[in-house]
Amino acid sequence: MKGFAVFSSTVSLFLILFGVSQTLAIFNNICRLFPEGTKLGDPRSCESYITCINSTEVFTKCSKNQTFSVESKKCVSSKTGCVDPCAPDVDEYWLADTRSCSGYYYCKNGVGTIGNCSPGQHFDESLQECIYSEKSKCKGDNYCEIVPNNINFKDENDCEKYRVCSKRKLKSKKCPKGQWFDRDTGNCAKKSSVKSCNSLPTKVCVKGLRVEKNKFVPDKATCRGYYYCADVGKSADENPEWHQCKEGQFFNYKSQSCTDPLNVKCDEDRCDGRGNLFVNSAKSCQHYLVCQNGLSVAERKCADEMFFDEKRQGCTSEVIEYDICS
Known part of the structure; x- marks a missing residue:
């Protein structure tokens, strides 16, 4: 040498x-x-x-x-x-x-x-x-060279991806939409349940062609989490501060505040911070989610011509048109 x-x-x-x-x-x-x-x-x-x-x-x-x-x-x-x-x-x-x-x-x-x-x-x-x-x-x-075949492991560059050795060749795989790889279990799971990934979404402080300044934006992982994008000049804030609404509230981008979940459209797990309730699903006003310890464990549907009313915790013949499911 x-x-x-x-x-x-x-x-x-x-x-x-x-x-x-x-x-x-x-x-x-x-x-x-x-x-x-x-x-x-x-x-x-x-x-x-x-x-x-x-x-x-x-x-x-x-x-x-x-x-x-x-x-x-x-x-x-x-x-x-x-x-x-x-x-x-x-x-x-x-x-x-x-x-x-x-x-x-x-x-x-x-x-x-x-x-x-x-x-x-x-x-x-x-x-x-x-x-x-x-x-x-x-x-x-x-x-x-040191990892056995068929053992899934974390990709530190992307929470949605993971790696696995197959026939001694390294392969990269991606979780289904809406899921992250959970290092603790070696499988993909709902984002809100994954504790082993704290990835910052790419361009979190950019909306379309506009740079978000002095604004709160969704964290794109949970319904309660959000970031504060500071004004750092012409460029976007690359290290925004993360915050979380208290249990029972979701972050609302339009109002820039934490509000009633029924007023917030969110594609992530709507059971986040909701305990063991039944909650309206974004799929339709007839569907609802079964929550256990703040995580969705099942989705169900009311009988024909029946709608789910989260406030009453049950199905009703009264037409329900919450913004999040209509």
Whole structure:
């Protein structure tokens, strides 16, 4: 590696060994992406694995002569587990880590010691040195080297999306409309029930071609949540403050206030903050939602020529024409 050439071999080895204590950049607390109890390979060693407990990495070393198998998610004979990437005859050579664009191995006597480039840099094996990421040909870090197949995990760039390894290839998938990916369960769920995503909607302070200034706008995730868009000049506020109406009220953009839910059209879960009530559905004035602990668990319909009246908590023959369902 040219970057190390000016140092003595002793100093070079010290720098490489120092890198051992640093987890690869993409794997810093990788458990933030996975459900409780998930087992993953250790990106630093074939002989140990990670168990996700309370969203934190817990490292466990396999028994002697065993390595961790990502496929079977357990320690197996070292003959069938992962192997050291450095061939027996590879000596004093830096080898790219296929799991990470920034990672590399220093091969000495056929044994690899893992290291990592500085933030913003990728390792280039042909040059034997770290280079700026924009000059790199590496397409992306390969989670699937340590993540078992068919385990859904969080995409930190988009709450509606998640990732999964299929046949050791990383794939991106999207939740159904109106749902977010819930890291805690590994499945898609209604936005209001997902606690593991706090994504800020894109262009939240832009409405059409107009920049929202000194205004409250819906958070696009719940019926109660809203943001305050400050006046920051010509551009839109990129860090608006989030607020929430008290239970039993929804945010009303037109009135710029928290009001009776029957006065607010909202496409999100209308059971949000409503406890165990029956509430009018936006589908029609004959439909209503069954709420349990502030979440919608079912949608039902009144008999023909009957309408649901949220205020009376029941179906009635009186024609109901609330704005939210008419």
